Amino acid sequence: MVATSQQNARETDGVEPAAQTLHVGELEICPGEGLALAAGQALMLSVREFDLLVALARQPGAIVARxxxxxxxxxAPMRQGDRSVDxxxxxxxxxxxxxxxxRRFIHTHAGFGYRFQPQPSRDVDNGPLRGR
Amino acid sequence: MVATSQQNARETDGVEPAAQTLHVGELEICPGEGLALAAGQALMLSVREFDLLVALARQPGAIVARxxxxxxxxxAPMRQGDRSVDxxxxxxxxxxxxxxxxRRFIHTHAGFGYRFQPQPSRDVDNGPLRGR
DNA sequence: CGCGCTGTGAAGAAGGCGTGAACGTGGCTG
DNA sequence: CAGCCACGTTCACGCCTTCTTCACAGCGCG
Known part of the structure; x- marks a missing residue:
């Protein structure tokens, strides 16, 4: 499992080092190795899962569209109606x-995409619409 | 669907695209991402809410009609009697x-519209503006 | 006091999203 | 070579969010 990601070219990636170890909260991710540690414990992720995690963790706090x-x-460009990402x-x-x-890392922004962020201190997530 | 962008063909300078991050008070808005930060914390906004916020924040201090x-x-043009904006x-x-x-951001100007501005807690500066 | 304007909760409809399950494929094992 | 297993993809069902509209209440002004 988790052999590698497809684009490991860490040299010419322009602005950011692609294969550098990522730290987000208590998560540690090594894009080049396919290794992700959660609080020191290795996660068993498939290739797709791992690549998705990397794609999200590269932009912590940002909303990334499907x-x-x-x-x-x-x-490849996503075909309309494809639910693979979900x-x-x-x-x-x-x-x-x-x-x-x-901990909560992946937050849904309906109509926009997903946001990766470790545990927003005050979780404002849909408060006033919940209990009615 | 997720497009959400309104037609803002207002590039005064080639350097300042429409989808640039907006800063109003302690608010930070990324029109292209659907992301709004209040004092660093991500707001959970729906598409309509976000677009409305962007429309207001584009003209801080100005009264914008419904x-x-x-x-x-x-x-689309607003049908008479439509309360959606409200x-x-x-x-x-x-x-x-x-x-x-x-903080208060959105101020009502009865008969005119809404004004977006960070902190004027008193709207005294607009008292007698009623007749039409 | 009556009227127009605004604030806001609620209800119903529509659409987006979460997720278990079925199906197909490729690799590994005996 | 046959069987097993993990993975990826797609489908389908149901819940939850979002959008729209309605209704009622509060407020300022003539």
């Missing part, structure tokens, strides 16, 4: 939560 | 206040 994620992970977001969430039950 | 807001967000103003206020309790 199309952008698909393009980053699948390397499915893998779900799988990723599941494994992240399993490893770190009290 | 018709103009509707046109900017909905992309409803979403209310929702926006609610979320902004939840994130920044001590």
């Amino acid at each position: 199309e952008a994620l698909y393009d980053a992970v699948w390397g 499915v893998y977001i779900s799988k990723l969430r599941s494994k992240l939560e399993q490893a770190m039950p009290d | 018709e103009a807001l509707y046109d900017a967000v909905w992309g 409803v979403y103003i209310s929702k926006l206020r609610s979320k902004l206040e939840q994130a920044m309790p001590d």
Whole structure:
């Protein structure tokens, strides 16, 4: 599992070093190795899951559109109606939560995309629309 | 669907594209991303709420008529009697206040429209502007 | 006091999203 | 070579968010 990602060219990546170790919260990700550590514990991720995690973790706090994620992970433009990203977001969430039950990393912005951020201190997530 | 961008063909300079990050008070808005930060914290806004916020924040201090807001967000002329703008103003206020309790951003100018400005807690400066 | 304007909760409809499951494929093992 | 298994993709169902509209309440002014 998790052999590698498809584009490992860490040399000519322009602005940012692509294959550098990423630290987001208590997550540690080595894009070049396909290794992700959650609080020191290795996550068992498939290639798609890992690439998706990397694509998200590269821009912590930013909202990334499905199309952008698909393009980053699948390397092709997303066909309309394709739910692959959603499915893998779900799988990723599941494994992240399993490893770190009290943290939330992936936040949904309906109509926009997903945002990767470790545990917003005050979670404003849809407050006033919940209990009615 | 997710496009959400309104027609802002207002590039005064080649250097300043429309989708640049907006800063108004402690608010930070990225029109292209659907991301709005209140004091560094990400707001959970729907597409309509976000577009409305952008439409307002583009002209800080100016009174923007309902018709103009509707046109900017909905992309169509507002039908008479439509209260959609009011409803979403209310929702926006609610979320902004939840994130920044001590600030007021959206000010009502009865008979004219809404004004977006960080802190003038007193609207005394506009008292007798009623007749038409 | 009546009227126009605004704030806001609620209800119903529509659409987006979460997720289990089925299906197909390729690699590994015996 | 046959069987097993992990992975990726697609489908389908149901919940939840979002959008729209309605209704009622509060407020300032003539």
